[in-house]
Amino acid sequence: MVDNGVRADWTYGTYLRLDELLALQGDDRGVSNDELHFIVVHQTFELWFKQVVRELCEIRGSLGNSEVPEEAIPSCVHGMRRVTEIFRLMESQWSVMETLTPQGFLAFRDDLGTASGFESYQMRELEIILGLTKSMRGTNFDPLEQFRKIAERDPTQTHALDRLTEASQKPSLLDAVMSWVRRTPIMGSRQEDPGDDERITKYVEAHLFAYSEHSLNQQRSISESGNMNPEMLDARMESARSQARDFLLPNGKVDRARAGLLFIESYRELPLLTWPRALVDAVVELEESMVKWRHAHARMVERIIGRRVGTGGSSGVDYLDGTAKYRIFTDLWAVRTVLVRPDLRPELENPEFYGFSQGS
């Protein structure tokens, strides 16, 4: 044995510590096939959560620096894509869980007591790292409070509370992504350049003008089709135009992070925006994969326990459907609503800054 634990005489079993791993599924208490399967599926998810937490911590650390070296972005994108694939895999794993029949589950469900996935501290940790807050949940649920109570009841779980406390004291991935997009050079103007604020305001106003034109054109064609009550249509389109303005100019002032997102999404073809665009896409894909995973969990639960109350005491399926509505990276989603057709975009200023020559 050498210092770092690497052993020259490793076998497959000793390297993976298989004997220890395979002794953790309840064979000692004679679990049924159904219960073994229930435990294996949960443990598999928890192993994936472990990898997800590790990847997200690293990405948050790299992106959270005030100076993000360019070479750090590809590895953040790579990490996010891995996390996305893990969630996609876990989404498809619910179908294995669904081989458990309602009766098969009822046979051992009471033995679980109040134990529930609701108490998965790795799940709570990854939510905190991503930046999920109480207001995004839309409830009063506070994971730190939950784990404080769990640790009081069972002091062996104090480490979970410590992990969550530590995670919540650091800036989240949401904070890191937003401060990174805030620094995007827009129309060739960098945040620290003199007159940046005026230039970004001018760009956003020009975009909003284009958005208005786009929206009025759409309104005219819907109106001509005669499919909709004209007053209703006018109110809906007017409200969309005013929401676009509020999003890009909250309280009448430019929000540089949102303007950065708008610029990245609007001028996606610019060579210098290749990695920013890949990063934004990777974040959206990651969140989408989590939402789909949450949705699929709810469908699996509906199939197995119907509308029963969960072992954790929640309303069950209704509660889980509510979790599928969470959105963390709200601005990355919202910017899609205010985009315009490429030919209507404000003309690009300083194209050479983005590796584009005039006329190319």
Ligand code: HEM
């Ligand atoms: C028969 C299988 C399952 C059923 C019937 C089920 C049911 C439920 C229910 C009803 C809840 C809401 C909380 C409560 O009141 O208990 C919940 C939450 C949760 N379950 Fe499952 N579950 C199953 C399998 C799994 C598996 C395999 C995992 C993988 C780790 C999992 C992870 C979670 C997580 C993380 C939550 C918390 C969700 C949140 O609060 O955002 N569940 N589950």
